[in-house]
Amino acid sequence: MTDHLILRPSGEFAGPVDEHTLVLGIETSCDETAAALVLGGYDVASSVVSTQVDIHAQYGGVVPEIASRAHLDMLNPIIARAIVEAGVPDSRIDAIACTIGPGLIGALLVGVSAAKSLALAWDVPFIGVHHHEAHLYAAFLEDPTxxxxxxxxxxxxxxxxxxxxxxxxxxxxxxxxxxxxxxxxxxxxxxxxxxxxxxxxxxxxxxxxxxxxxxxxxxxxxxxxxxxxxxxxxxxxxxxxxxxxxxxxxxxxxxxxxxxxxxxxxxxxxxxxxxxxxxxxxxxxxxxxxxxxxxxxxxxxxxxxxxxxxxxxxCTDNAAMIAAAGWHRLRSDGPTSLDCGAFPNLKIPGLT
Amino acid sequence: MLILGIETATEQVSVAIGGHEGVLGLFEVCRGRRHAETVTPAIQFLCRQADIELAEISVIAVDVGPGLFTGMRVGLSAAKALAQALRIPMIGMSSLDLLAFPLRHTDRTIAAVIDARKGELFYAFYRPVPGGVQRVLEPQCGRVDDLIADLMARGDDVVCVGDGALRHRDEIHAELRCEFAEQFLSRPSAAPLVQLAHARALREEWVNPWEIQPMYLRLPDAQINWSTRAQGSTDNTGGLAR
CATH class of the missing domain: 3.30.420.40 (ATPase, nucleotide binding domain)
Incomplete structure (x- = not known):
């Protein structure tokens, strides 16, 4: 699939994207399993990160297959905890944002598959987020000025x-x-x-x-x-x-x-x-x-x-920045199609 | 009671919905290894065509492997998140059980064999019993020689099924006389998944999404190499399902 399809709006989403829009962010691109809820693109309601650094330490680097297995084990409880810590019902969540690349393909796929399921089950937009673009948005979460x-x-x-x-x-x-x-x-x-x-x-x-x-x-x-x-x-x-x-x-x-x-x-x-x-x-x-x-x-x-x-x-990988970048992408481009996959070598959209 | 079955353990993506009336809808595609791209739209399409809302689903059934690791995790992750979001329980079934079940009317021993890549196979043996099949050899990971030796040890008439069996058809045939199931039965399907899960669901044999255990049967390569280096042995059975 070519990169331009990734951010194709599905056209079904009509709701306004504003300061009340609550986005669930999911991140599984490398060795951190993370979920977070961010309100209006700036206000972090919860951010939960489970790092696998101890699991990979003995190998001297991240082992992709081990990372993917750990993501599958950890993701459901991490998402549940992010929602509980934010103190909101599931029905309050307006959109699901998830890293779709770049990163380890097997690790990315665990997050993308789960995120699209949540979007389908709750009938809310799915937003594919570029991991580096999210890092850029980490700064806005702490300094909106x-x-x-x-x-x-x-x-x-x-x-x-x-x-x-x-x-x-x-x-x-x-x-x-x-x-x-x-x-x-x-x-x-x-x-x-x-x-x-x-x-x-x-x-x-x-x-x-x-x-x-x-x-x-x-x-x-x-x-x-x-x-x-x-x-x-x-x-x-x-x-x-x-x-x-x-x-x-x-x-x-x-x-x-x-x-x-x-x-x-x-x-x-x-x-x-x-x-x-x-x-x-x-x-x-x-x-x-x-x-x-x-x-x-x-x-x-x-x-x-x-x-x-x-x-x-x-600084380190987290899902609050994914949710923040997702909020901005939803506002500018609308939802991502549910037939989106994961892209290990994805280019930043809008980068020249 | 409606059950949604999700199966992505081989190159195929298979999604089915069924219940008391049997399988109501089945979507299967087997080209290009686009599991993640296909599985969510497939569920959406199937629900829409069968006129079923996701809210009507009572149980999510999922193939827990063994199979291709990256592929099977797509289905597992999608299924677990769906069950979590809908707050419904899950039933996990082995891909090998799903291969054997459609052959239950045979009078032979059934050898379900999935291609594990890297020269290895995942396999298990079954015998037909009234209404289904019963495992007589638990899921294994081994080379084709191991499979042939295990089949010879049983000495029964055998029917082989699965993409692994078809791939090694000539080698197996050279050593023992056996039948091979049709090509269209050679991948696990969500149709038997839903059928088998329905029987279990009636007995309320289900679990929470976070209790679903993937059946990998093989450690990650790095871990195999690591234990080889650390202990001077090739213990690669640690990933066997508990």
Whole structure:
């Protein structure tokens, strides 16, 4: 199926989409099973997340088949809990939004199949949501005063992108990684240093007592454009440790983290300047990294730009952002057809 | 009492509605592995054509496998969410039972065999009894040699059914004399699912949606490799249904 069919309005939905519209969001694209209820696109009534990180830790990464099995086991109780915590009857729910891509196909299908069933049973619209677009909307849930144009630095285990958000549903890709995602680099270096999985928090902890200036790792493409590259940095870390087996892993972690953050913050500032952004937003799982948060905010203060850091709950995958993005999509495009599937490599709709 | 049956354990998507009067409607399609795209519109279409509201359904029956993991989870997830939303109970049935049931009028042992990919098969044996079939070999995951050895050990006249049996027809035929069921019976269908579930529903043998257990019969590959590395053994039976 081609991508343009995904957001095809079914034409049966006539209700207004306003501040009273209550959307149930569902997220199963990777290793978090999540459900949430969001009112009017901004007001989080409940948000429940069940993470599988402990299940996958022993394998050093997410195992798709194990993730899919866990989603199937967890999804019904998670949805039930989100509804109970919001304190509303089922009949109050106006629409069901669910991540349809990108992500692990088997994992996505569990959520999509359940979401469409709920929409059918309750006779409410189904809305297919792009996972990255939802990450962009995570910021609006916590700071509705954000003004366009915004530059969003989306950094996660699977993606590293700089996106200009010109308006709701209108995005421009300014830069992205040409090889490894930032989170992927964290995972690989953490595994190499024997710090465990997931790599982000492990490096963050190890770096606390290290000297970030102990080793000067390369900052690839630092002075050119808005794309980034972390593959060379990862290799450089490995070569350094092989050459100096006695090096302190705390110093390596701190110096590696400093290099990644340096590149990300420099590129984000440059992007914001280029497009004349009114705000600079951090999003995605790597946004939980403490050095990145600190330097990102410092840079926003220096540049006199409205900087926004999501709470740690909103950085990682959750369903509140799915419901929020779903509310906006329902308003602009209407419902998604019930013959929608899941799309592991979905492009952000409206991205140029 | 109306029952909605959902079956997606093989390449086929099958949805049926039935009750006291038997099967009232059946929708089946078997092309392109578009389970998630097909299953919800199929339910909607079937209800509309049979003039049945979802609110009239009392029980959701679902094929719990064994089968193709990603496909069977689509049906399971759709069925569980439907039961949760409608606040009705569920009945889970094995895909192998659904293959064997339509052959209940035979006097042979029935071997239900589903292609498990990766050179393996899911299979179980049944004998006809009045009104149905009875399992004489619990669901297994093995290679075609294992299936042939298990069939030879029984020494009965056999009829084989299922996409796995058809795929290995020549190898099975070379070792023992047996019959093969028609191609149109080679995939589990929601029609016998609804029929079998109806009998169980009359005895109120149902469960809540979150109690439905998929029957995978095979661990995820990563887990198999992991236990091989950790214990130096190939224990891959841990996924057997309890």
């Amino acid at each position: 954000l003004e366009f144009p915004l530059v969003v630095l989306l950094v996660s285990g699977g993606h590293t992108m700089l996106i200009e958000m010109q308006d709701h549903g209108r995005y421009k890709l300014l830069g992205r990684t040409i090889d490894d995602a930032a989170g992927e680099a964290f995972d690989k270096v953490a595994r190499f240093l024997g710090l465990g999985y997931p790599g982000g928090p492990a490096i963050d902890r190890e770096a606390v007592h290290g000297n970030p200036e102990a080793i000067h790792f390369p900052r690839a493409m630092m002075h050119e454009g808005l794309d980034v590259s972390f593959s060379g940095l990862k290799t450089s870390v490995m070569n350094h440790v092989r050459k100096h087996p006695d090096v302190s892993s705390e110093d390596v972690a701190a110096s590696f983290q400093a290099a990644v953050v340096d590149v990300l913050v420099t590129k984000a500032r440059r992007a914001a300047q280029q497009v004349g952004a009114k705000g600079l937003v951090l999003a995605g799982g790597v946004a939980a990294n403490s050095l990145l948060r600190e330097q990102f905010l410092d840079a926003c203060v220096v540049d006199g730009i409205h900087g926004f850091l999501p709470s740690r709950e909103m």
